[in-house]
Amino acid sequence: MLGRLCTAVALALAAVALGTTSVAAAPIVLSLDYSPAQWIPASVANYTTGNRPHVYPVDMIVIHDTESLNYAGTIQMFQNPDRQGSAHYVISRSGLVTQMVAEHDVAWHAGNWDYNTRSIGIEHEGYADIAGTYTTTEYQASAQLAASICSRWGVPLDRSHVIGHSEVPDPNHPGLYGGDSHHHDPGIYWNWTYYMSLARTYASSLPSPPHLPDPIAATGEGSVTLSWSGRSCRTPIDSYHVTGQPGNIDLTFPGTTSSTTITGLQNWTRYQFTVTATNTYGQDTATSNTVYPSPRLGGANISDPDVAAMSGNRLDVVVTGSDSALWHRSWNGTQWAAWESLGGVLTSSPTITASPGRLDVFGRGGDGALWHRRWDGTAWHPWESLGGQLMRTSGPDATSSGAGRTDVFVRGTDNSLWHRWWDGTSWQPWEGLGGLLSADPGSVSWGSGRVDAFVRGVDFSLWHRSWNGAAWQAWERVGGYLASAPDASSCASGSLDVFVRMPDGLWRRSFTGGAWGTYQQVEGDWSNGPGAACRPSTTSIDVIQRGRDNALWWLELPN
Structure with a gap:
């Protein structure tokens, strides 16, 4: 903190040495980042607490104007928790500078979340459509601030990195600008040539150390x-x-x-x-982030994968290929067999489950129904339709709780969870299990008479429901904020491991001893939903993911 304070004072002295007395005359109450500014915090309801540059790099400055609100009115507006907006700095016509959001936090100013995360927003007292409302003193104060940001963050002082609000893309309508509300500030009367020249001149007298966001x-x-x-x-x-x-x-x-x-x-x-x-x-x-190098299983895939473990030395992986067919690859404990196509025309991620001497695979067909194919230990049987209507592009998940029992779960067109099971002789009718889903379900069994189903709810949290051999238990919320469908594995009776992708990577939550533990992050570069299985009689959990290259990658985790 002392180093930051000394740097701030040095920048303030440099501003005075350059002869910009308008800023030096402003009330100097040390702000968090820039000493010529006074610090008046915005409402915590108007910005996102951050840890920049560790979470997001800072590589832009966005210029705004206050329009009908004056300097004091703008400061009051950002203190109002109902505003749902803020900027890092506000500058008056007389050169006063107020900081309202710490630079490492994310102010809500651009109308585009991506631009918010990597920019510092500066409001200027003035009007976009009225000539002469931006003063020389105001330009000087803002240019000194921009030079300081350049020195402290490494933001280049060029028009690709210092932009107006009018140049921010509308994230919802490609080709439109001014953020999602189509602002046009700072307007045609903002003198970009003068402003950028001032900023570069001020920056020439400031330090220019390297800045490195997290690799x-x-x-x-x-x-x-x-x-x-x-x-x-x-x-x-x-x-x-x-x-x-x-x-x-x-x-x-x-x-x-x-x-x-x-x-x-x-x-x-x-x-x-x-x-x-x-x-x-x-x-x-x-x-950098921590990573695990892992074997690449290849393939050209367009869906999340799934994996099943028939034994301690047998894994089977399925995925929908770029030809919309089901593709399968198996591991015998020593090496992986070649990819084989199991045909079909799938419109979802597939699922696979294993029981002694049997594999069952499922996927959503082009008709929206659930389709099934099985391997009997010797050969694959033809595809059969199990009916039902699955939500568009939503895939099933399946598990086996023992020889002769297979349970499959789908997200229906009503967004609730639906279930059908094979009892060893025939498929039983569909039953609704309720809930409101926003992704594919996941499922697992830790033994005979026990089935656990997991879903991402409409609140993007993980939800869980279990069958105890006699009845379905009530839904329970397991928390988190999911960016993908969940998948689950079990290595022992009474033990569950659920894997979910959140916005910042893959997370695992375990159930043991009758209680849920906390979420634990799994290192790696996770860009899609995982498939997970625990090999019988082992404590090895195998996690399969589709990488950014659309190939499959294999990670082995201890239980």
């Missing part, structure tokens, strides 16, 4: 691709130094490098990397 590590088979995006206000970065553990990895790259692929790593081993950027003004160091 991103993406797994490969026995490898990791590490990417970073170092920046500096005006002085190029000279070099990057990469270290990693385990293995005492130590690499150096020119300042023009932005990624590297590190090979020769051990699959299913946790790795983490540190990148240090250096230029003549100093260094900045950031640490």
Whole structure:
């Protein structure tokens, strides 16, 4: 904190040395980030608490105007919790600067969430459509602030990174601008040439150290691709130094490098990397996410995968291929067999379940019904329709609670959970289990007479319902904020492991001893919903995911 304070004071003195007395005359109450500004916080209801640049990089400045509200009125507006909007800074015609949102937090100013997350918003007292309402003093105060942001964050002072609100894309209507409300500030009377020239002049007298958002590590088979995006206000970065553990990895790259692929790593081993950027003004160091290199199973896939474990040395994986057919690959404990097509025309992610000497696969057909195919230990039987009507593109999930019993679950066109089961002789009629789903269901059995179903509700939370051998128990909320359908595995009676993808990656929640534990994050680059299974008589949970390359990847986790 002392270092930040000293930097802020140095920037304030530099502003005075440049002769901009209008800013120096402003009431100087040290703000969080920029000492010439006074600090008046916006309502906490009007911005998102953040940890920038660790969660989001900061690489833009967005210029706004206050329109009919004056300087004081704008400050009051952002203090009103009903406003649902804010900016980091407000600047008056006389050059007063007020900071209202900390720069590491996300202000709601652009009408575009992506632009909000990576920008600093500055409001200016004035009108977009009236000439002469922006004063020279106001330009100077804002340009000094922009120069400070350039120095402290590395935001380039060019028109690709310093933009008007009118240049922010409408996230809902491609081709339209001004954010989702189509603002046109700061308007045609904002003098961009003068403003940018001022900002660059002020920045030339400020330090230009490197700035490095957190690097991103993406797994490969026995490898990791590490990417970073170092920046500096005006002085190029000279070099990057990469270290990693385990293995005492130590690499150096020119300042023009932005990624590297590190090979020769051990699959299913946790790795983490540190990148240090250096230029003549100093260094900045950031640490990557933790990753597990894992085997690549390949394929050209358009759905989430599923996996079943018939034995301790047998895994079967299914996925919908780019040809909309069902594709299958098996592992015999030593090696993976080649991909085989099981045909069909699927319009969803498929599911697979295993019981002794039997595999059952299911998917949504082009007619919206549930389709089924089984393997009897020797050969695959033809596809059969099990009827029902599944929500468009929504896939089923299935589990087996023992020899002769298979349970399959789907999201119906009413968005509730529906269930059908094979009792060893015939398929029983569909039954509704209620609930309101917003994704495919997941299911698992820890033994005879027990079935657990999981869904993502319309609140995007995980919900759970179980069959105890006699009756279905009431729905319970398991929490979280899901970005995908759930999947579950069980390694022992009374034990459950549920895997869900949230906006920040894959998370696991376990049930044991009659109670749910807390969510635990699973390292890796997770971009889709997982498939999970625990091999019988082992404590190995196998998780399959579709990577960003649309191939399947295999991760083995301890129970």
